[in-house]
Amino acid sequence: MNSHVVVIGGGHNGLVAANYLARAGSQVTLIEARQQLGGVVGRIEYMPGYSASITNSPGSLEGRIIQELELDRFGLRFHFPEITLLHPMDDGLFVGWRDRARVAAQLDAFSEGEAERHRALIERLDRVGASTRLSVWDAPGTLEDVVAAMDASSRVEFLEIGVEGSLSQLLDESLKSDAAKSLMMMLALNGQLVSPRSPGSAFGLLMRPISRASSAQDVLGIGDSPLRGSVGLPLGSMGSIVDALALAARANGVNIRAGSAVTNIELDADEHVSAVVLDTGERLTGFDAAVVTLEPSRLRALLPSATLDESCWPKPPLGSAFKIGLALDGLPGLADAPPGVPIETLLEAQFRIGPSSSYITKAVDDGLAGKASDAPIIWGLIPSLGSPGLAPDGKHLLSLNVWHAPHSLGHDHWREHGDEFVDRCLRELEPRLPGLTDRVTDAHWFSPHDLEREYNLTGSNITHGDMLPTQMLGERPGAELSAELLNHGIVLGGAGTWPGGYVTGIPGRNAAVLAHSIRKRTKVGTR
Numbered sequence: 001m002n003s004h005v006v007v008i009g010g011g012h013n014g015l016v017a018a019n020y021l022a023r024a025g026s027q028v029t030l031i032e033a034r035q036q037l038g039g040v041v042g043r044i045e046y047m048p049g050y051s052a053s054i055t056n057s058p059g060s061l062e063g064r065i066i067q068e069l070e071l072d073r074f075g076l077r078f079h080f081p082e083i084t085l086l087h088p089m090d091d092g093l094f095v096g097w098r099d100r101a102r103v104a105a106q107l108d109a110f111s112e113g114e115a116e117r118h119r120a121l122i123e124r125l126d127r128v129g130a131s132t133r134l135s136v137w138d139a140p141g142t143l144e145d146v147v148a149a150m151d152a153s154s155r156v157e158f159l160e161i162g163v164e165g166s167l168s169q170l171l172d173e174s175l176k177s178d179a180a181k182s183l184m185m186m187l188a189l190n191g192q193l194v195s196p197r198s199p200g201s202a203f204g205l206l207m208r209p210i211s212r213a214s215s216a217q218d219v220l221g222i223g224d225s226p227l228r229g230s231v232g233l234p235l236g237s238m239g240s241i242v243d244a245l246a247l248a249a250r251a252n253g254v255n256i257r258a259g260s261a262v263t264n265i266e267l268d269a270d271e272h273v274s275a276v277v278l279d280t281g282e283r284l285t286g287f288d289a290a291v292v293t294l295e296p297s298r299l300r301a302l303l304p305s306a307t308l309d310e311s312c313w314p315k316p317p318l319g320s321a322f323k324i325g326l327a328l329d330g331l332p333g334l335a336d337a338p339p340g341v342p343i344e345t346l347l348e349a350q351f352r353i354g355p356s357s358s359y360i361t362k363a364v365d366d367g368l369a370g371k372a373s374d375a376p377i378i379w380g381l382i383p384s385l386g387s388p389g390l391a392p393d394g395k396h397l398l399s400l401n402v403w404h405a406p407h408s409l410g411h412d413h414w415r416e417h418g419d420e421f422v423d424r425c426l427r428e429l430e431p432r433l434p435g436l437t438d439r440v441t442d443a444h445w446f447s448p449h450d451l452e453r454e455y456n457l458t459g460s461n462i463t464h465g466d467m468l469p470t471q472m473l474g475e476r477p478g479a480e481l482s483a484e485l486l487n488h489g490i491v492l493g494g495a496g497t498w499p500g501g502y503v504t505g506i507p508g509r510n511a512a513v514l515a516h517s518i519r520k521r522t523k524v525g526t527r
Contacts, residue, residue, distance in 0.1 A: 005290065080232050170202045188201065320460060350380070463495050495507060
């Protein structure tokens, strides 16, 4: 008899898990507290007529998942713009052309020979990532297990780069120009409350190499793309990924229950998951397994109090995400734009505001000190350029993800000072996007507490916990917690599990594979 699995959480990972389970023959019920599926990846309307997602993570969904779930059949399409990135520097503008020769020329303009040094760093990261023998598709051991399994020379280099050394140290040893260093810093940190001077802060640079080494097939044809940059913009914004996943889920027979939150997970006499209770009072029964894509510490409140030992649970993560949507009556300019390139072509790319290593470090230091950054790190996108239907004709939506606006300052602080913080962000953007302020006709923002309340982002941490080596591998979310939950027929499958956050879909697929193996009243491990 086929198993009946409940998936709790209808974000992209929950939808991925539900699709895989249904395709494998399980009966699947997916429950989402919000009326809208997809979490921060799902489409929202910022202002009337202006819609997109919270996240700006183009090109991160794994090609293997796109292929296996046949998401092209359900309307998912990507556009591959000529430029993937704009990164204003203190002196000039870096343009991330797909043409690698043009990128190399810019790197060498920063410092003679910098392109070769940058390539050597990427190759070194690829080599170290592969030497870990990790796969994003398989549950890893602990950090100690991974290190012990490596050969001696690889072990030394892995520890030096990913564990004991810092991001600043790695970049200072590898590159000469501050501009090139700031490019790599923005990739490694991506909104985390982690100082580039901290041990393990370069670990994020190893995730793309580990991913590259994990897949035998390069489904999207991006095997030569260094690290994990933008490999394509979903037509219709990131919300199109959720739309395709939801259509596929319904076609695969998934029972989707949106607009109801799970308040309790019930266990039977054998301490195995059997039922869930919704906030409507409804009780759904007959489950053989549960996939939970919530941030791991949130699961604790859903289980009977004595289910797991206190020491198993991770601490709730801290974060500092702030979201701004701006309605524009036209496009701004672009400082230091290369001549002869249409402004529309340039501004279709994602842009990042972190013009120097000192700027980035100061913003992180502010966040760690519990202070809203005076000069925040910003990742921006104008999704309406590639997908005109996201804004009224002749107008545009500017989507800004801002970091180091600490959740710890409290709800009242952000209610009182949120508009001031938005103005601060605009002051940072105006010199780089001249004329922007005059183009803004409306704005809608989400404070860290708004993001937590609306999207269950604990502490406004977008990755369900910082991605340091001590919080990755088998410690994400923890070997003991995973084993104990599995004994109860429960599998975690969100960003708080290996291989971490971002819109890859990998945690959802991995959880589905594990949940499919669960059978009612089958104990795993020991208690």
